[in-house]
Amino acid sequence: DTRQETLIVLSGASINSLDIHRTGTNRPSYQVAVNMYDRLVSFGIKESANGSLKYDSSTIKPELAESWELVDDGMSYLFHIRKDATFWDGSPVTADDVKWSFDRAISLGGFPTVQMKAGGLTSPEQFVVVDKHTFKVKMFKPSKLTLPDLAVPIPMVINSTLAKKHATKDDPWATEYLHKTPAGGGAYMLERWVPGQQLVYKRFDDWKSGDLPKMKRVIVREVPSSATRRALIERGDADVALGLPSKDVKELMSYPSLKVSSSTIDNTIHALGLNMNFEPFSKTKVRQAIAYAIPYQEIFDVAAYGMGKPMWGRDTEKATSILWPQPFPYNTNLEKAKSLLAEAGYPNGFEVPISINLGFSQWTEPTALLIQENLKAIGISAPVNKIPGASWRTKALVEKGLELHLKNFGGWLNYPDYYFFWAYIKGHLFNSMNYDNPEIKSLVDSSLHMEVTDSQYDTNVKRLIDIATDEVPMIPLWQPSLDVVMKSNVSGYVNWFHRQLDIRAFSKE
Amino acid sequence: MNNTFETQESFAQRLWFTANQNILSLVSLALFGLYILIGLTSPYWIPFDPLETNTSIALQGPNSQHWFGTDHLGRDVFSRVMIATRLDLGIAVSAVAISFIIGTALGSIAAYYGGWYERLIGRLADIVLAFPLFVLAMGIVAVLGNSLINVIYATAIINIPFYIRIARAEVSLQRDRQYVQAALLSGNSHLRTLFFHILPNCLPNLVVQISINMGWAILNAAGLSFIGLGVRPPAAEWGILVAEGADYIISGQWWLVLFPGFFLMLAVFTFNLVGDTLRDLVDPQKRK
Amino acid sequence: MLYDKGLLILKRVMLAIPTFFGVMVISFCLTRTLPGDPAVYFAGVLADEASIQQVREQLGLDRSLPYQFLAYCQNILQGDFGRSLSTGQDVLDEIRTRLPASLELTLLGLFFALITAIPLGIIAALKPNSWVDHVCRILVTCGASTPIFFSGLFLMFVFYYLLGWAPSPIGRLDFIYLEPLHITGFYTIDALLVGDLETFKAAFSQLILPSTTLALCALAPIARMTRSSMLTSLESEYVKAAKANGIPAKKRVYLYALQNASLPLLTVIGLVFGFLLGGNVLVEKVYSWPGVGSFAIEALIASDYAAVQGFVLIMAILFVSLNLLIDIFYTLLDPRMGRNE
Amino acid sequence: MDKQPLLSIKNLAIDFETRRGTVRAVRDVSFHLNRGEVLALVGESGSGKSVTAYSILNLLDKNGRLAEGEIFYNGMSLHNANKKQLEEVRGREIAMIFQNPMSTLNPIRKVGQHLRDMLKTHGYANWSNLEAEIEKLLHQVEIFDVDRVKNAYPFELSGGMCQRVMIALALACRSQLLIADEPTTGLDVTTQKSIMDLVHNLAKEGDLAVILITHDLGLAAKYCDKFVVMEKGLVVEQNPRSHFFADAAHPYTQKLLLATPSKDASLSELTSHSPDYLHLPEPSKATTPLLQVKGLRKTYGKQTNFLFSSATEEFVAVEDSHFEIYSGECVGLVGGSGSGKSTTSRMLSRLEDPTSGRILFEGTDITAISSKDFIRHPLRKDIQMVFQDPTGSLNPRHSVFDLISEPLLRLGAYRSKEDLNSKVEELTRQVGLPSEFIYRLPHQLSGGQKARVGIARAIALQPKLLILDEPTSALDVSVQATVLQLLETLRRELGLSYLFISHDLYVVKMLSHRLLVMQEGKIVEQGMTKEVMSNPQHPYTQGLMAAIPVIEKKSPALAEL
């Protein structure tokens, strides 16, 4: 195939497994699940204001399932699987495959299981094979999260006949096999995978779950240095560059040979976390003082280069919409910060290290430095503590031992209560602040499975936002945007909540 | 009669003489002096606070205000490069001092006493040298955490085997010289003989190693910074400055990488060259 | 005499064993003290306490350290280096594919360094303290003074970005070529073996910039050593005697002096090779080179202990065998070895 | 003279560029040499002998150059010759052998390769007759196990063998002129004799002209026809052998002749002025020995590795020695190189522990104290030593003052600065060292001065026993003479006892009362010096006596002095 039908993508990250269910599979590897496997359903795609494509969390569209309906008094979904869909080896996709795949996701433990749980899917009994092409998902409790949770990358459909051939007694789910050899029926097949170097996709010409993709071959090449990625795309040696720093994106926007797809990432905030276990931060006034000390605009200019959405300076004190994330009503006001600090009993400040994740030093480092400088102005000295990516998880999320830290959590399912569930409830993974508020807990519990259309939902969420605003255990800085730079003849990039590359829609002129 | 003793050549005289030996010695000594001077005095005359950010003037090219331009946070690159001299020299000096003291002591004991000491210490050096040294340094910093002191430790540890080797070679050369026996005969204990008679005579070659090592230490610290395991920000350190600047070359902000890179290079260059000159300076045979 | 040498070589080989053991102990301790809990990392993004504990047990991390060490030694002896957490591959497989990449780069770098530094050193030694000598010294010292990542970036900026002479710095081969059949793992050699000149050219041109970067920092030690050992042998009695005996200058310099000077040079080359293998780490990062160095960085930062241990151990084996090889060479080349010991 | 001389040198002057400007090392040197003649170039160290010789073949160091004068070889001007012509002459016409045969052969080339290089370079052999030619050459220099030698590396051969190989190389192209720069200095007396005999025979039989450079007048006297004496870069005297000893006119030559130890010379005759000690009485001899050595033995184990600790080869350096030293007495110890003299001295001075045997010092068994603890023992200051190499035994970083005051500080009770100063000054006066030198570093001193520092340091604490391990072997004869006299003076003045070690029988004879002869670790003969010398019993002693070149000093010219 020609260069015209080949897409060259530069990625800064390394794909470490072809099986998203496997423990240890890293984030960049999720794209394999997206491109090589199909799910029953998928989210829709919409065009955003600036012309770039973005997933639409409000519509669910068919993928392997031609159609579906709520049955059993709204306690089950019944899916009708496409009759013409086959796996790469030509065998038809059946409900047995779906069941095996879903069972696998909830049985392997770790990430897939937890993600399935978010949609209320916890037990194999919930997955029922009705007939060859009909599949039922039972719910224990009706939830607005169940159907969207089937559209995330995890519940992909695996060729179970093939996989089972490679299963062993110790490894009933064939993790060893699927780790290196995908067995699916997605739009793309694996041509070659050299871990640490490149992954080459080849189009599956008999794909039925959507329009046949335009690109015959897609090469995803790992180029760790962002400067090199920029140089390559700038010189036209590649078609798509992922993970460029905002500054480069900003500059490349003006190049006629390139184009940039940029849109904010749903349900995601870059924020400053304040750990309640650290004495001064247990006082609300101190937290507010810090919220007033942040040089928001400078950070936004320098660390984000203005890409994304500001999360400060809302002019109403109470939340007026349930839009999430939304700006908090804080501003940079050092005088106010100082007086709040004095009121809280720390007129002379204190010392607290500000921890940042080395893996994201692009934005965390300048942000930390700017915060550090302003904190100094109100008497708080904050040495910067760089933590390597891997230990970050342990230190920030598991041990929750970082006093002051920059965090960026994003929820895959685009609901404010889903965000609050992970980030504001004591003990939950992304509540690295050790924040504990019973009201939030009960509000989230009651809203989580509630339909958005419910009027109570609106009240609940506003209340949640108001508490978060008032108590500021975590100070939002901005909502980041996902920026991808492409050659101007390339189109079809879709901004997904999982931030992975979906190569199915790409085309080249 | 008593007052007609010949006086020894003074240090200044020797310095002058050695410097005049060849043009490279002179240049390297002068640069060496300049770096030390900058290191000692820079806090008193740099034009801007090296840590103060001012985003309104971020990424300005060199101009009359900011001779080396400004960085992405609007800090003055000139001030940062100058103040970094202090930190980098500090890292180099302390790391090299640690490895020199430990390595030389171990190496000379190994060579002087031989036997099990020699085997044990030799093995130790071999083991450390069997690691890719930069990776070992990375590992140490990764384990201990990236702080200034740990960067120094890591740099010191990876240099110890070199001192062990050199000291061992030098001491075993000197050990058989007759002045060693003469010293013992004059009532010096073995340790005293080793440290006050033998070691000073190994100094000339050790000095060369020291000065080369200072260069390495700076490069090592810079490499660690490049990986992200170096000194903590916002401290200005040449390696960090270059590493940060590296992201800006392609986008055309060359001053961020060029000036600190050049300063770093020149410093290592100076250390490499000044070694031979310093050796001549400490070698008594080179005196008149 | 041959017997003496054999014994000497055997001795060297035996001496390497405690070194390996030491390396294993140190790398084990080092990796176990790396921050970050591998179980947490391994368990994945959303794992809860129970699944973390489950992973911990799976990995044997709940056992005592001495037990873990013994298990580790046993595995190593069976050729099982464990699995890298971050890349998900068997460490041994990973190293098997990546080591040739690093070696190819390093060897070519060393080769470039040798063909520049040795002539420079000889020229300098033939005219000590002349301006030629000074220029050589400044040149090689400049090379040694530049941080390896700085020169890497600089070369890339000039030759790829500005001039466009070099191919895109994206690893061992450009997209358009298929990697050659795996024979030695060295792309250039494999391509030549199957007679694929196109691919050879492509693979070689990818190598030029990174290996030049490496060569730059290897110039100084080699040139310095060439100069000083050439000086020593040129000033030696036997060269003087050869002169008195009417042996022509060329023969004196290249046959007598250089031959003798090559012995200490050999030791330095060994050291430099080791140093370059270590220095690879930075070059590989700059040039996206899929070698063991970049693997090590990632692994270290990710606290990927199996990978780090495997890397360190393989490197140690490589270093020690390299030194062994050099020792053996030395022993074979220098007739004095094995006699006066 | 009817025929043209083979080599003639006229008004030669040589300059060196040094750190302190241009130095003229040699000036106004003229001499000539005929075929079959052996010319001796004698003079003290640094007098310009080697420089003169090197200038003939244009082998001067880079910083040297021929400033004036002319050198003609067979009518051809060597100083104007170009590179090519020089390469023709070198090795083929004029050959040279150097002082240290071991380091003059390329250590990693086999002997055979050296010879092949030589023969092929100058076209004296082709492939077919190469090996035969080599065999012939080696036979010529009396090497008969040709195959072994040909395939040996230089370090596998003894010094004497290497020197023969060097001579074979020199003869390879049937050169006409052989320049030998101190060809036997590193070799022991018996080897020295056989090498010199060989050169002499070759010269006489092969009509070869030889320039023999040496500082040993005895050697020159035995083998040379013609003498050129140099001092400070100048030729001070030139005579054929027949006139040389009789007509030595220049005071320098006379001084040199005087200072050369010979069979009948006594210590006082070595210098023209009469030494101080003559008016000092011989110290009274005690009846009980100061030092008794009983069954002293030292073995060295071959270095073994802990992995291969099996076979330990023992090497016996000193075997079952018995002897005594009485106070006030000087005992001489002679023996060839490697015979165990230094090992014995190290054990006596308690720097090393004997393997077995006892050393009684004034009745105390000092072997009971390990050498490590002996450093702090009160007897430490009673046994001191002067080392063989005056340069190597002085710490290059310490000034004369530091060096001399070291034992005073460590072992003596000198605490105040004044005491120390006055004591050091007294010592420098005693050994005749100008007191303004005391802040100099060793490398700023001459050989004789360094030897004096070594002696001053050793006598600083008035030891009862002073061990002198070849204290003058690195010195010129005239310096040696004064040092020997100084030692005698000190012995009489301070009542010291000496163990005087040397390989030179004549030197020992002048100083010592009794003599010990060592061979391969064993004391093979001991007795009163005069008796052993006049009537050696052991074949080894006899051989030693015979190998020493004899010069007839009792010539009329000297008698006048």
Ligand SMILES: Nc1ncnc2c1ncn2[C@@H]1O[C@H](COP(=O)(O)OP(=O)(O)OP(=O)(O)O)[C@@H](O)[C@H]1O
């Ligand atoms: N390369 C040189 N540079 C400067 N001076 C030199 C050099 N070579 C020799 N000389 C000087 O020339 C003088 C004569 O030296 P030469 O080597 O000829 O003495 P020598 O008579 O052979 O002494 P020895 O018996 O010690 O060999 C010495 O004073 C020495 O300092």
Ligand SMILES: Nc1ncnc2c1ncn2[C@@H]1O[C@H](COP(=O)(O)OP(=O)(O)OP(=O)(O)O)[C@@H](O)[C@H]1O
């Ligand atoms: N430390 C040692 N280890 C092994 N062998 C030694 C050691 N010291 C001396 N020997 C050996 O002991 C023998 C006697 O050596 P010693 O130095 O006593 O000889 P010497 O008579 O002083 O010779 P010279 O006249 O050359 O100084 C020599 O063969 C030497 O190689």
Ligand SMILES: [Mg+2]
């Ligand atoms: Mg000489």
Ligand SMILES: [Mg+2]
């Ligand atoms: Mg001796």
